Amino acid sequence: MSLLEIKGLGIEFGGLRAVHDVSFAMNEGEIVSVIGPNGAGKTTLFNMISGVYLPGSGKLMLEGKDVTGMEPHLLARRGLSRTFQNLQIFQQMTVLDNAITGYHLQERGSVLADLLNLPSSRHRAEAAREGAQKLLARVGLARAAEQEAGNLSYGALKRLEIARALALSPRVLLLDEPAAGCNAVETEEIDALIAEVAAEGVAILLVEHDMKMVMRISKHIVVLDHGEKIAEGDPATVSQNPAVIAAYLGTQEAEHADS
C-alpha cells in the first residue's frame, strides 16, 4: 500500500480540462516531482490533492483511506501539509507567530481557557512556541523571529512557509516551487532541507522549475502537459522521453514566437 495514491484525478473549469486522468503513487521518504510547461496543470493538481479544489473525477487515497474531496483542515489532521507557489504568509504577524500557527493542531484547546488566560492555555502556547523556535533555527530564520513577516525577503518567506508546513509533522508534504525566486545559495539550502526531511520518512511531492534541482533530488518524476500525464519514471528515463522533450521544446518555441 502506498502512502499517497492518486487515481485518475481530474477537474474542469467551465468546460476546460485543467487536469485530466492523472494517476501516480508515492511512498514514505520518497521525493516525487511534478514537472511540465507553464499552464500544464501542476498547481491545479496540487490544489486538488491538498483539498483546496474539489476534484471533478478520480480518487485520492491517503494511507489506504479515501480522502477525496476532504477539506484542507481535515487533510492536515491526517498528515498532509503544503506550501504555496504564490506565498500565503500571514503578513501582519511576526515570523515566530507564523511558525507557531503551523502547530495549531497541537496548541488548540478550549476557547474559554484562551479567553481567561488559564494555565492550560499558556502551556499549549508555550509548547508550540518552543517547537516553532527550533523550526525557525532549522530553516535559518531564528534571528528574524520577532520581525513582522511582511518585512522578510522572498527567499526567507519561502523558507518560513516550509517551516510552517513542517510544524504539522506531516507524513506527506507538498511543495509548490519552493526554490522559485531564490538565489543559488538559497536554492542549495532548500535543496538540502528537502533531502533531510525526506530522509526522516516524509513523502515529498514537489513542483519545481529548477530542472537541475528536480533531476538531482527526485526519485520519481511525473510529467504533465495540457493537464495530462505524458510520462513518468526516474530522472534519467524521463529526461530522454521524446514526448517530454517535445513538450518542453514546443513551449520554448512558442515563447520565442511570443517575444
Place this chain on the structure above:
Amino acid sequence: MKLSNKQTALVVLAALIAITPLFFPSSYYFRVGSLIFVNSIAVIGIVILAGYAGQISLGHAGFAGIGAYACALAPVHLGLHPAFAVVLGAIISAVMAYVVGRPILRLKGYYLGVATLGFGILVSMVLANEREITGGPDGIQVPDLGLRAIVKTMGLDLNNSEFWYIFSGLALILGAWVALNLYDSPTGRALRALHGSEIAARTVGIDVARLKLQAFIISAVYASISGSLLALQNKFITPDVAGFMHSIEMVTMAVLGGVGSVLGAIFGAAILTMLPQLLTVFAEYEMLLMGLVMMLVMIFMRDGLLPSILRRIRGKDE
C-alpha cells in the same frame, strides 16, 4: 520587571480610568465617561471580529438590543434579578449569533456586511413592532440594578453617574483583559491567521468556519453586555439601541481608533463619544465637521488613530 504589551495596555487603561475624574469640572463628565466605557465594550467585540478575524458585521447593534431588552423584560416577566438578566441577554445573544452566524459567515466581504445588516434591522424592527411586550418605538423602563444601594450600605455613597462610571469602567477593564488574552492565545493566533490568509489557515489545520463562528459569538456577547449596561445605567431603553446607526457607530469607532488594537478601539470610542459634545459649539455644522474628521483620519491614518500615532512616536525615537 519589564511589562508585556498586554500588561502595559491594561495598566494604561486602568490609570486613565482612575485618574481622569480628578479633572472633571462637573459630575456630568462621569456620565460621558461611563458612556465611553459602555461603547468601548461593544467596540472591543468588533475588534475581535473585524480586527482579529477580519470579518465584518454591520448588525452588531442587534445583539446590543437583545442585551438591553433582556434587562428591561426579564426582571418584569421572569422575575429575574437584573444582574442575571445581563447573563440571560448574553446567553440569548450567543445562541442567536450561533444560529445566524452559521449560514452567513460563509459569506465574505460586502455580502457578509449586508447579511449582518439584515440581522440588525430585523432585531430593531421586532423591538419596535412588538409593542405589547417591548413598549414599541417609545421605549421601555429598565429596573434598577440595585448594586448602588448595596455599595451605599458598605459606606460608599455614590451618585448614579459616579457609580456607573466606576462599574462600567471595571467592566471595560475586564473586557479588555479578556480580549488581550485572546489575542496572544492559540485561538487568537488562529483568528489572526485566517484574517491573513484563509487558504493558508486551512492548510495548517485551522477549522476556519468554526473559528469565525466562535469570533462572531464572542463579539456578540460583548455587544450584548454593552447593551445591557447601557440600559441599566439609563434606566430606560428604546429600539434605537439595536438600530442601524448604532451598528455603524460601533464599526466606525473601531476603525477610527484602530481596528487591530483593543486600546485603539477604546480610543476611537472615546473620540466619537466626546466629539459630538465638543462640536456642539459649531451648532448646525456639527455633523459636517464630524464627517470631515472621520474622512481625514481614514485618508492620513489608515490603520486608525492610535496605531498611527504610536508609530509616529516610535519612529522619532529611532
